[in-house]
Amino acid sequence: MNKIVLFAVFSNISEQLNAQQPGKIRKVYQSLYNKEYVLTMVSSSAVVPRSGLYYFSQGWKLITQPGIRRFVILPLLVNILLMGGAFWWLFTQLDSWIPALMSHVPDWLQWLSYLLWPIVTISVLLVFGYLFSTIANWIAAPFNGLLAEQLEARLTGATPPDTGVLGIMKDVPRIMKREWQKLAWYLPRAIVLLILYFIPGIGQTVAPVLWFLFSAWMLAIQYCDYPFDNHKVPFKEMRVALRTRKVTNMQFGALTSLFTMIPVLNLFIMPVAVCGATAMWVDCYRAKHALWK
Numbered sequence: 289m290n291k292i293v294l295f296a297v298f299s300n301i302s303e304q305l306n307a308q309q310p311g312k313i314r315k316v317y318q319s320l321y322n323k324e325y326v327l328t329m330v331s332s333s334a335v336v337p338r339s340g341l342y343y344f345s346q347g348w349k350l351i352t353q354p355g356i357r358r359f360v361i362l363p364l365l366v367n368i369l370l371m372g373g374a375f376w377w378l379f380t381q382l383d384s385w386i387p388a389l390m391s392h393v394p395d396w397l398q399w400l401s402y403l404l405w406p407i408v409t410i411s412v413l414l415v416f417g418y419l420f421s422t423i424a425n426w427i428a429a430p431f432n433g434l435l436a437e438q439l440e441a442r443l444t445g446a447t448p449p450d451t452g453v454l455g456i457m458k459d460v461p462r463i464m465k466r467e468w469q470k471l472a473w474y475l476p477r478a479i480v481l482l483i484l485y486f487i488p489g490i491g492q493t494v495a496p497v498l499w500f501l502f503s504a505w506m507l508a509i510q511y512c513d514y515p516f517d518n519h520k521v522p523f524k525e526m527r528v529a530l531r532t533r534k535v536t537n538m539q540f541g542a543l544t545s546l547f548t549m550i551p552v553l554n555l556f557i558m559p560v561a562v563c564g565a566t567a568m569w570v571d572c573y574r575a576k577h578a579l580w581k
Contacts, residue, residue: 356563
């Protein structure tokens with residue numbers, strides 16, 4: 289099905305409505321306008337490869353859609369309270385932390401201090417941002433899963449399993465187990481990278497780049513996992529699936545990581561990333577891994 293066929297179908301519907309109930313035709317066109325992103329995704333996403341930038345930008349659009357906003361509120365509140373407070377405290381400490389870290393720069397690299405200072409600052413923001421983003425995701429995990437489920441149903445027209453407060457409570461143990469799997473995969477690798485920060489020279493040059501790349505991949509795993517987990521796809525199988533589109537996922541994770549460091553915008557990043565990752569799931573992975581159609 290392409291856009292021309294869709295347009296013809298909707299034109300036929302609108303003509304019938306206009307003949308029967310003229311007052312409602314404007315509402316029909318307004319509804320079609322609001323769902324333009326859905327029609328585009330359904331009609332062309334399987335043909336045209338999408339970038340991580342595309343899915344990240346879709347996340348910002350999707351959180352504002354009617355019917356989705358109410359599922360955005362709880363993850364958004366958790367992120368605002370935790371990330372807002374955490375970054376406010378961080379910025380009060382940077383004046384003492386950065387000089388302490390720069391003191392580990394060896395004498396033969398002192399001439400690069402003016403370049404290393406911003407690298408060290410960005411590294412602190414990356415580590416701190418990912419740490420508190422992880423904590424926020426632990427707290428909001430059940431609500432992020434619900435947001436991904438409802439958005440997927442809206443994008444595909446599929447009927448999700450019964451949800452609600454009881455459904456969320458029932459899934460909490462499984463969701464927390466999944467979060468622990470992600471943490472167990474993340475911690476050993478993060479510890480190795482953090483050790484690199486204390487090696488003179490390497491800690492101020494190579495380690496920040498490696499940490500950024502690792503954070504980008506981990507954030508792609510973190511947010512793409514919500515729709516995968518909704519369909520009971522095992523954690524290892526999910527990681528294998530993401531590697532088939534590694535560039536797209538690295539782009540998506542890198543943008544998420546960058547926006548996590550930006551004050552104000554980082555308060556909205558959790559629901560945005562969940563929505564963007566869900567759009568990616570619908571386009572790239574759902575056909576093969578979906579549990580419910």
